[in-house]
Amino acid sequence: MKVVIFSTCVVDLEFPNVGIAMTEVLERFGCDCYLPKDQICCGQPTFNSGYAKGTQRAFRNQIDALLSVDADYIVGPAGSCVAMIREFPEFMKDDPQYADKAREVAAKTFEFSQFLWRVLGVENAGAELDGRATYHRSCHMTRLLGESESPYALLAHVKGLEMIPLENAHDCCGFGGTFSAKEPEISRQMVDAKVGHIVDTGAEILISCDPGCLMNIGGRFNRLGKPIKIMHIAEVLNSNVDESRISYLKQMPV
Amino acid sequence: MGIQTSDKPLLERVKESEQDKFMQASVAKSQDAQHIKREDSRALLGNWEQWRELGEQIRQRALKYLPDYLEQFSDNVEKNGGDVFFAATEEEAVDYIQKVVKETGAKRIVKSKSMVTTEIDLDKRLLAMNQGLQLMETDLAEFILQEDDWAEPTHIVFPALSKNRDQVREIFMKLGYEGDNDPMHLARFARKYLREYFLKSDLGITGCNFAVADNGMINLVTNEGNADLTMAIPKTQIVVMGMERIVPTMNDAEILDNMLCRSAVGQKLTSYVTFEKGQVAGETDGPEHFHVVIVDNNRSRALGSEFQSILQCIRCGACMNVCPVYRHIGGHGYGSIYPGPLGAVLSPILGGYQAFQELPYASSLCGACTEVCPVKIPLHKLLIEHRRIITDQRHMQHGLNNLMMEAIGIGTGFPWLFRTAVRFGHLGLKPLASKGEVHAENFIKPEGSVKGGPGLVGGWADVRDLPLPPKNKDSFRQWFAKHKENQPKPGDQKANQ
Ligand code: SF4
Numbered sequence: 060m061k062v063v064i065f066s067t068c069v070v071d072l073e074f075p076n077v078g079i080a081m082t083e084v085l086e087r088f089g090c091d092c093y094l095p096k097d098q099i100c101c102g103q104p105t106f107n108s109g110y111a112k113g114t115q116r117a118f119r120n121q122i123d124a125l126l127s128v129d130a131d132y133i134v135g136p137a138g139s140c141v142a143m144i145r146e147f148p149e150f151m152k153d154d155p156q157y158a159d160k161a162r163e164v165a166a167k168t169f170e171f172s173q174f175l176w177r178v179l180g181v182e183n184a185g186a187e188l189d190g191r192a193t194y195h196r197s198c199h200m201t202r203l204l205g206e207s208e209s210p211y212a213l214l215a216h217v218k219g220l221e222m223i224p225l226e227n228a229h230d231c232c233g234f235g236g237t238f239s240a241k242e243p244e245i246s247r248q249m250v251d252a253k254v255g256h257i258v259d260t261g262a263e264i265l266i267s268c269d270p271g272c273l274m275n276i277g278g279r280f281n282r283l284g285k286p287i288k289i290m291h292i293a294e295v296l297n298s299n300v301d302e303s304r305i306s307y308l309k310q311m312p313v
Numbered sequence: 314m315g316i317q318t319s320d321k322p323l324l325e326r327v328k329e330s331e332q333d334k335f336m337q338a339s340v341a342k343s344q345d346a347q348h349i350k351r352e353d354s355r356a357l358l359g360n361w362e363q364w365r366e367l368g369e370q371i372r373q374r375a376l377k378y379l380p381d382y383l384e385q386f387s388d389n390v391e392k393n394g395g396d397v398f399f400a401a402t403e404e405e406a407v408d409y410i411q412k413v414v415k416e417t418g419a420k421r422i423v424k425s426k427s428m429v430t431t432e433i434d435l436d437k438r439l440l441a442m443n444q445g446l447q448l449m450e451t452d453l454a455e456f457i458l459q460e461d462d463w464a465e466p467t468h469i470v471f472p473a474l475s476k477n478r479d480q481v482r483e484i485f486m487k488l489g490y491e492g493d494n495d496p497m498h499l500a501r502f503a504r505k506y507l508r509e510y511f512l513k514s515d516l517g518i519t520g521c522n523f524a525v526a527d528n529g530m531i532n533l534v535t536n537e538g539n540a541d542l543t544m545a546i547p548k549t550q551i552v553v554m555g556m557e558r559i560v561p562t563m564n565d566a567e568i569l570d571n572m573l574c575r576s577a578v579g580q581k582l583t584s585y586v587t588f589e590k591g592q593v594a595g596e597t598d599g600p601e602h603f604h605v606v607i608v609d610n611n612r613s614r615a616l617g618s619e620f621q622s623i624l625q626c627i628r629c630g631a632c633m634n635v636c637p638v639y640r641h642i643g644g645h646g647y648g649s650i651y652p653g654p655l656g657a658v659l660s661p662i663l664g665g666y667q668a669f670q671e672l673p674y675a676s677s678l679c680g681a682c683t684e685v686c687p688v689k690i691p692l693h694k695l696l697i698e699h700r701r702i703i704t705d706q707r708h709m710q711h712g713l714n715n716l717m718m719e720a721i722g723i724g725t726g727f728p729w730l731f732r733t734a735v736r737f738g739h740l741g742l743k744p745l746a747s748k749g750e751v752h753a754e755n756f757i758k759p760e761g762s763v764k765g766g767p768g769l770v771g772g773w774a775d776v777r778d779l780p781l782p783p784k785n786k787d788s789f790r791q792w793f794a795k796h797k798e799n800q801p802k803p804g805d806q807k808a809n810q
Pocket of ligand 1: 576625626628632633686688689690
């Protein structure tokens with residue numbers, strides 16, 4: 060199965076480990092991975108700031124890049140960016156050159172954990188990680204992409220990992236893309252509330268499917284001098300893998 | 314009061330809100346309590362998503378044929394013996410109401426809760442125009458705010474959310490209260506105080522939750538019953554409604570009442586859900602004179618525009634009850650009588666961008682509002698729409714440097730530029746980075762992190778550390794290229810072994 064890796068600008072700029080872990084996990088499950096070099100970004104930073112016209116070029120570039128390899132699927136390590144790609148058909152519906160391509164890209168793009176669980180039917184990825192962890196659900200992954208099950212389902216099978224539920228998990232961490240930099244006084248209060256709830260769980264590890272949120276929460280933990288280990292779900296699922304532990308779902312999720 | 318409650322900049326209001334620890338605690342407590350009550354009451358109804366679709370359809374239909382429904386409604390009010398006045402502006406609305414006050418020679422007005430009368434600043438204007446006039450807000454929370462020298466409301470359903478029981482006690486002591494700060498004792502005092510007032514009132518002013526087109530009736534939803542007394546006792550009643558409050562039929566009103574109560578207060582129904590149309594022949598209660606004032610006040614700006622869906626709003630307040638920004642900055646943070654996500658969308662439409670251009674940016678676009686809205690208003694998308702108009706069309710400066718965003722736009726549109734950024738990100742940010750202890754393991758690197766800088770970097774680094782980007786040789790793209798080179802290719806000697 061051919062898979063195009065939609066690396067996302069955040070991973071390209073800040074999180075090489077996430078891209079590496081994701082590629083290794085996908086290859087373990089038989090995916091032949093490609094990384095089109097012209098891809099950049101889903102366009103969210105400028106589009107959500109109101110620069111609709113200025114973002115058209117980014118949309119078109121991203122669509123062309125992701126379709127430059129004739130792959131079965133496109134997989135990205137960020138729920139928020141994938142949710143954005145899924146909205147491309149709406150944004151490009153009046154663009155005769157790109158409307159069809161936008162639909163094609165949206166139809167085959169999945170968030171990493173979603174792809175493993177819903178498309179490949181992975182139940183246990185074979186990973187082992189000793190520790191107490193909590194999971195931060197990102198707003199865009201849950202509400203816009205509509206995926207709230209796959210990460211929990213996969214993390215439940217990681218050997219040695221104790222998952223502790225996070226209080227007020229539904230509240231935004233205050234990232235919000237450029238919001239975090241444009242409204243720091245509001246964003247700080249939001250991330251502090253999130254940090255407080257994470258500290259209350261007593262977890263040593265914070266896991267998420269969205270590097271943007273991890274950057275926000277992790278950066279605040281560091282500023283406050285509070286200890287935490289930041290892990291993207293791909294890194295967790297790539298930890299101490301024993302392939303004999305791998306199992307598949309008996310019934311595919313609906 | 315008008316829509317705008319403060320002309321201070323957003324940042325200043327945000328800082329003031331942060332000082333108000335009581336407000337922040339009570340908003341958080343109320344949001345968490347409402348979360349449970351709302352979700353439970355919706356679950357009890359079942360099929361919530363389908364109900365939302367129905368609610369959306371009813372509201373969309375009402376807006377699509379708004380002129381027709383308004384005409385039908387006003388014909389029916391007149392058939393029932395009432396008078397209807399269409400007010401294009403707040404001045405026209407106030408002038409008409411003033412005319413009724415003069416004609417009836419009203420001396421004591423009772424009012425039940427109505428956002429639109431706050432919007433047109435009715436109370437203060439009437440008091441200023443009529444020497445010796447007495448006017449009383451009879452909703453408990455609005456009563457508290459009035460007696461606190463017309464303090465600004467902080468929520469459309471719970472206007473006095475930011476007042477604690479000691480503050481309420483102090484306010485009531487000015488009216489002769491002598492008891493303790495027990496909410497039950499305080500409420501009992503207010504009840505007696507207001508009852509006496511009601512009995513001597515000669516004019517009642519109410520809002521309107523829904524106006525039923527096909528029979529000309531007004532639908533009011535309260536928990537205190539004060540709206541019912543406002544309608545039952547005085548001889549004259551004036552209903553003030555935003556022009557979008559219309560629903561086609563009683564059936565539609567019933568469906569929306571059900572959704573409103575669950576969304577607003579987590580109840581199946583509130584204690585009082587009333588339909589009325591003035592005095593019915595042969596009965597003694599209800600007003601002899603019944604006026605309906607239908608207010609536009611810039612609502613028609615939204616009609617037919619990309620913002621039409623905001624007029625679907627049924628004022629349940631659920632979007633503020635889930636909003637993580639509202640949680641911290643509270644109602645005062647928005648500087649509008651319509652706060653929260655609803656307010657951030659509606660205030661610039663009703664009050665203009667000049668006054669409210671900062672509000673669409675006071676959101677992380679988390680989508681909690683869109684998810685909770687009972688009539689499916691895409692609130693977070695409308696916020697982006699405002700941002701688009703502010704930047705693309707109006708070229709307003711709004712703190713976030715336009716040049717910087719344009720630079721990002723260019724950077725995300727040209728692959729070679731982005732690859733250059735990946736290549737030089739480490740070197741570019743290195744001058745801003747400083748070494749420090751690593752607390753966020755597997756994230757912040759020992760070689761240092763960015764703790765300050767210009768523009769957006771500064772906004773980010775005021776609050777959080779930014780890891781220094783990896784050196785180009787350590788980037789994911791470089792790793793992947795090498796990884797692929799080392800992979801056996803189909804047809805390779807190695808692959809065939
Ligand atoms: S926008 Fe939706 S959630 Fe907010 S007050 Fe209006 S109806 Fe309620």
